[in-house]
Amino acid sequence: MSTKSYSSDLRERVVKSIEGGMSTRESAQYWQVSRSSALAWFRRKQSTGSIEAKRRGGYKKSILETHESWLLWVVEQEPDITLHELQRRVEEERGRHVYIGALWNFFKRHQISFKKKVIYAQEQAR
Numbered sequence: 690m691s692t693k694s695y696s697s698d699l700r701e702r703v704v705k706s707i708e709g710g711m712s713t714r715e716s717a718q719y720w721q722v723s724r725s726s727a728l729a730w731f732r733r734k735q736s737t738g739s740i741e742a743k744r745r746g747g748y749k750k751s752i753l754e755t756h757e758s759w760l761l762w763v764v765e766q767e768p769d770i771t772l773h774e775l776q777r778r779v780e781e782e783r784g785r786h787v788y789i790g791a792l793w794n795f796f797k798r799h800q801i802s803f804k805k806k807v808i809y810a811q812e813q814a815r
């Protein structure tokens with residue numbers, strides 16, 4: 690389910706009615722929006738001068754991107770390192786807790802995969 694922001698026109702009408710003397714509750718009921726939305730729009734207009742909707746969604750830069758060169762260097766130096774070992778190294782050497790999934794996604798974006806070596810797989814089978 691996707692939700693849309695209210696139109697700027699509606700936001701402006703709600704704010705103008707509050708500025709014109711209506712209470713937040715009355716304005717919200719009249720324009721059929723929630724009281725909290727009406728209040729948020731009014732406060733935003735007072736503090737920023739704008740009633741435009743804030744940007745929604747989009748890509749958020751991973752904290753790992755700030756350690757990109759170091760992570761790529763570690764993998765270059767130790768090509769057989771596992772994600773669990775790398776997770777431990779990030780915590781010990783960079784002081785950041787990261788999840789395995791975050792590491793996996795970071796390396797997927799950089800088109801680096803962690804494949805088990807044949808020798809390792811044979812040792813595990815014993």
